[in-house]
Amino acid sequence: MNTWIEKQLHLIDFTLAALARRRGKNLGLLFIYTLLVFVLASVALFSHALRTEAQRVLAGTPEIVLQRLVAGRHDLIPPGYIDKIGLLRGVLKKEGRLWGYYYDSVVKANYTFMAPRDMQIARGEIIVGPALERSRGLATGNGISFRSYSGELHTFIVADVLPQSSELVSADLVLMHEEDFRAFFKYPDGHYTDVALSVANPQEIRNVALKLMERLPDSRPILRDEVLRTYASIFDWREGIMLALLSAAILAFGIFAWEKAAGLSAEEKREIGILKAIGWETGDVIKMKFWEGLLISLTAFLLGYIAAYLHVFHLDSILFEPVLKGWSVLYPRFSLTPHIDGLQVATLFFFTVLPYTAAVLVPIWRAATTDPDTVMRG
Amino acid sequence: MRPANLALIVLACASGGFGLTFADAARLRMANVATIDATAALVERLGLTDLALFTEARYTRHPTQADLQSAFQDHPVALEHFPSGSLLPPPAGILKAYEHLDRKTASPD
Numbered sequence: 282m283n284t285w286i287e288k289q290l291h292l293i294d295f296t297l298a299a300l301a302r303r304r305g306k307n308l309g310l311l312f313i314y315t316l317l318v319f320v321l322a323s324v325a326l327f328s329h330a331l332r333t334e335a336q337r338v339l340a341g342t343p344e345i346v347l348q349r350l351v352a353g354r355h356d357l358i359p360p361g362y363i364d365k366i367g368l369l370r371g372v373l374k375k376e377g378r379l380w381g382y383y384y385d386s387v388v389k390a391n392y393t394f395m396a397p398r399d400m401q402i403a404r405g406e407i408i409v410g411p412a413l414e415r416s417r418g419l420a421t422g423n424g425i426s427f428r429s430y431s432g433e434l435h436t437f438i439v440a441d442v443l444p445q446s447s448e449l450v451s452a453d454l455v456l457m458h459e460e461d462f463r464a465f466f467k468y469p470d471g472h473y474t475d476v477a478l479s480v481a482n483p484q485e486i487r488n489v490a491l492k493l494m495e496r497l498p499d500s501r502p503i504l505r506d507e508v509l510r511t512y513a514s515i516f517d518w519r520e521g522i523m524l525a526l527l528s529a530a531i532l533a534f535g536i537f538a539w540e541k542a543a544g545l546s547a548e549e550k551r552e553i554g555i556l557k558a559i560g561w562e563t564g565d566v567i568k569m570k571f572w573e574g575l576l577i578s579l580t581a582f583l584l585g586y587i588a589a590y591l592h593v594f595h596l597d598s599i600l601f602e603p604v605l606k607g608w609s610v611l612y613p614r615f616s617l618t619p620h621i622d623g624l625q626v627a628t629l630f631f632f633t634v635l636p637y638t639a640a641v642l643v644p645i646w647r648a649a650t651t652d653p654d655t656v657m658r659g
Numbered sequence: 660m661r662p663a664n665l666a667l668i669v670l671a672c673a674s675g676g677f678g679l680t681f682a683d684a685a686r687l688r689m690a691n692v693a694t695i696d697a698t699a700a701l702v703e704r705l706g707l708t709d710l711a712l713f714t715e716a717r718y719t720r721h722p723t724q725a726d727l728q729s730a731f732q733d734h735p736v737a738l739e740h741f742p743s744g745s746l747l748p749p750p751a752g753i754l755k756a757y758e759h760l761d762r763k764t765a766s767p768d
Contacts, residue, residue: 341703
């Protein structure tokens with residue numbers, strides 16, 4: 282056993298010396314390889330953590346949100362519409378919700394205005410999200426004016442700022458009294474944006490939704506399950522920019538492996554010929570190349586993964602911010618809680634380490650089994 | 660120091676770092692339980708339905724609440740143009756709301 286270990290250590294010594302002879306090329310290869318792993322691991326960690334956090338924080342969304350559609354577009358809930366729902370077995374509560382969007386031309390940002398039922402907000406006061414606090418320099422006690430779409434200027438006093446830790450869901454919120462909301466948007470009395478329904482038994486939600494569609498053919502029920510499924514598939518590898526990223530990474534790994542498997546350089550062939558000539562066995566040459574592939578790919582994987590973990594969970598995915606922000610002015614500052622998908626990490630490992638190590642061995646086999654004189658002569 | 664020993668020490672340290680990430684993840688999960696519960700309680704209290712990730716447009720701010728045509732709302736033949744639209748495809752179930760509007764016609768003679 283000790284002999285075997287000592288032999289492997291000698292092979293590693295020789296491998297490192299061989300790599301050092303082409304230091305620039307191998308360091309460049311290691312750097313690019315690590316960068317690839319870093320990008321893929323960062324995306325995998327970020328998307329899985331975001332999906333998991335979304336499932337947890339959105340678990341309490343209304344069981345059913347009922348919208349009204351006119352000509353395929355979302356329209357207001359008129360007076361009497363909620364009464365048309367009538368008594369449905371299993372529905373604990375029905376309440377009209379008031380919320381909408383406001384474009385602030387001062388900072389060119391979109392806000393979500395809301396009149397919550399379950400929060401006491403005095404007339405003339407608002408509670409704002411943390412992103413507004415940053416973008417407009419607001420604090421508790423400050424005043425702010427918004428010009429409504431009818432041209433009127435409405436002034437509010439900031440009564441409170443929502444906690445920064447909730448920024449992922451509350452970044453752009455402006456909460457106000459119902460009468461202020463109606464006056465600001467000129468919302469007709471008795472109209473609502475949509476209706477939130479509470480259903481006691483989760484198994485009955487779909488049945489209640491079907492009954493709602495029968496009673497109100499112009500309605501569109503949105504179930505909590507659909508909300509959660511939407512965020513369960515966010516940043517899926519099979520769609521959009523994620524698919525482009527994965528394709529580019531697969532192509533890059535393929536090029537690495539092909540470059541190794543396509544053949545040896547004249548210098549590498551000469552080295553192997555010399556080793557065979559001085560008495561190295563074929564198995565030893567292959568083991569040496571195996572260590573070369575393993576050292577590079579394993580180091581790249583470990584360093585890339587650690588860097589990705591630090592980037593996503595300790596630097597708040599700072600490199601992704603320009604991509605995620607897009608044209609938004611407001612962008613939430615949030616720290617994701619680490620939830621690591623072992624299967625994704627294992628897939629990345631096998632995807633990163635095994636093909637490259639195997640690709641290194643492919644051309645070596647032929648060179649190592651050929652007559653040394655023939656190999657050295659090229 | 661022998662190069663092989665140095666390489667193995669580097670690999671061992673990197674492997675240790677790799678393992679530490681899982682330990683750190685567990686530590687952060689425990690530390691953030693109260694924060695996540697508080698956020699979930701806020702969502703339930705206000706009846707929120709979406710994350711405030713993309714505030715560019717209404718169908719990216721509230722993808723679960725947007726209708727099928729929101730992305731193409733600006734004019735006929737309008738193409739969806741906000742960058743976050745390429746990150747956030749339409750929810751899988753959005754077509755179901757419109758299925759009952761679809762009419763099956765008989766093939767013409």
